[in-house]
Amino acid sequence: MKTIIVPIDFSNYSEYALNVAAILAKKHNAEILAIHMLELATVHAYGTETQADHMEKALFYTKLAEKKFNEFLQRDYLEGVSVTPIIRHFKVFSELGEVASDNQADLIVMGSRGASGMKEFFVGSNTEKVVRNSEIPVLVIKDKPVHWDLKKVVFAIDFSDDYTPSFLNATKLLDSIATEVQLLYVNLPGDGFKNTDEMEAGVENFLQQAEGNLNRLKDVHYISDKSAEKGILKYAHKVNADMIAIATHGRTGLARFFEGSISEDLTNKADFPILTFRLE
Template sequence: MKKIIVPIDFSEHSEFALKAAAKLAKKNQAEIYALHMLELSDAILAKTPDSIHPEALFFLKLAEKKFNEFLDKDYLKDIKTVPVVKHFKVFSEVNYVAEKHNADLIVMGSHGTSGVRELLVGSNTERVVRNANVPVLVVKNDLDRIDFKQVAFACDFSEESINSYLKATRLFDEMGTKMHMVYVNLPNDRFKSSLEIEHLVVNFFTKAHGNLDRIKDVHYVSDYTVEDGILNFSTKIGADLIAVATHGRKGLSHFFQGSVGEDVANHSTLPVITFKI
């Protein structure tokens, strides 16, 4: 992990994200690209034949000054921090900046458990997650430590989720994080027998690795909802991070039907990291 993107809106939660990114950066000798989205109207952004509109230039300089003051933190000392100011609040641009700088991770702050809309649905975080081709780490509080030792990776073991699983494996191996994969078996029409689940898992690892070495890290749990199964399993193993896979613009993976992905992040007291399928 060499480059980390942190969207900044000067809120308390974006500072939580910046602190978490700083801890990760120090641990991995990484750089931080702090990104501020400056929301300006089309009229102000309209250019004269030779230069940016004077009013737009004024707001840009004002934002840069405030941004530099915000980044003047003791915990950023000895970390290469690059401020990036974009002219308009289009959150697909976060992914553009991440790809332009070949970033390994986006870290975003988000509100706590005051409702799904506060975290993902219709929020800036949701927009970034849906557009991002790199993993997105969502934090909701000031983390005392960032040494993720145990992660619960929720998986349906479908072939389409292999790519996101491999991304997660590479990242967690690099971080020295133990990954526990969990399949939540549900009652009624989504119930699968043990044999059916085992066939899924064997096919999954055979196509992902050509071997079954990691099958020992797979856990099957039964619960009434997927989110309850994931959260209860995370508590049981003492996880300090939850990982989920997303379809990006197409919505959450079919494993996370409805609002399961949002519910997991919303009700979890742990950080949540997403990987695009």
Template sequence: MKKIIVPIDFSEHSEFALEAAVKLAKPNNAEILALHMLEMSDAVLNSTDSEQQQKAVFFLKLAEKRFNEFLDKPYLKDANITPIVKHFKVFSEVNDVANEQGADLIIMGSHGTSGLSEIFVGSNTEKVVRNADVPVLVLKHKLDKNDLKNVVFASDFSIESLAVYKKASKLFNTLNAKLHLLHVNLPSDRFRSTNEIDETVSDFLMKADGNLDNLKHINFVSDYTVERGVLNFANKLGADLIAVSTHGRTGISHFFEGSISEDIANHAILPVMTFKM
């Protein structure tokens, strides 16, 4: 992992993300790109009027000053951090910066810990996750640990999930994290017997890894919903992170049916990392 992007809006939650980036970047000597999205209208940015141009320069200087003050933190002293100010109006364009810079990960802080409102719906986090080609780590709280040792990655082990699994395996291997693969069996028309799950998982791992070495890391649980199964398993395991896959074309979609990824990301207390399918 060489580059991590952290969108900064000067909130407490963006500071959670920045601190987490430092903890994950240092072992890999990765560069942190602290990105501030300066929301200015095209009328101001492209105006030929001298007064409007002066106004644009004023806001740019003000944003840079506040940005530099925000980045003046003791924990950033030895970090390899690069501030970037972009004149974008929408957070979906964070993906453009990620692609330009060849970033490996985006880290964002997000609200919604009370459960009274969904953290993604209509939020900047949703826009980033929906459009990001790289993984996005979403935090609701300060990341207390310096590393992520145990990661729960839930999957239906379908062919469509192969690319995401490979991407997740590569990233978590870089972070020296142990990947706990999880299948949630439901008492519905999607119920599968133990033999059926074994066959599906074995076929999946042979296609993905070319061997069955990770079969020992597969976990089966039964529950009434996939969300409950994932959250209960993660809590029982004492996991540090939950990883889910998303469909960018439909927003925060999911790897099964319904709004599973969205529900997990909204209701999990643990950090959640999304991977675009």
């Protein structure tokens, strides 16, 4: 890991993300690209403002953002970390991909409130739009990293063939940042339900094709539930996980993965960092 992108909107949540990014940067000797998106209102072609007025206003707000941005980056935890501040126009999700590609970034770390549950945490927010469009992994942080130590990560996967490239990329990253990676298969009711023999055979076949061995078989765990999100959260709480990792189908978003409602109890406890990988 060499380059980490952190979107900054001056909120506490973006500071939580910046703090986590600094921890990862120190561990991997990586640099941070801190990006603030300055969205200026577009002046209509026949509005009252002249082009000169618009340019003057744009320059004013850019300079104001630069001052605030520089103050925001004065954090003790950034000492010894290479941080490059970048100010761009428009919305976060529309330009992060370009910045990530130009700089060959390895990871995006961003903050999100996620106050109304796992599904609402992703759907309809800038966070969900970044996850949906990002070609690189996105780590979503919800709380201040008081003791950031990834000892146990739960990676939810259905072990289907189209997961293979993403599985290899994901496990490579997860192995580098976590002490233990547990692979989780959620068995759901309906046409996709499998008995024990079918699940185990499918997992063995997947691991053999993906890695050429069954070394990770001991790290595979199974849970049955009525929905994927309930099963993942239930298992993550059961093993006291530090983070949840999942794969997304890109532009179709995560809504298809996180369907149905979650009980109030699980919603209140859904405070895990979430790391998403795009299926390739």
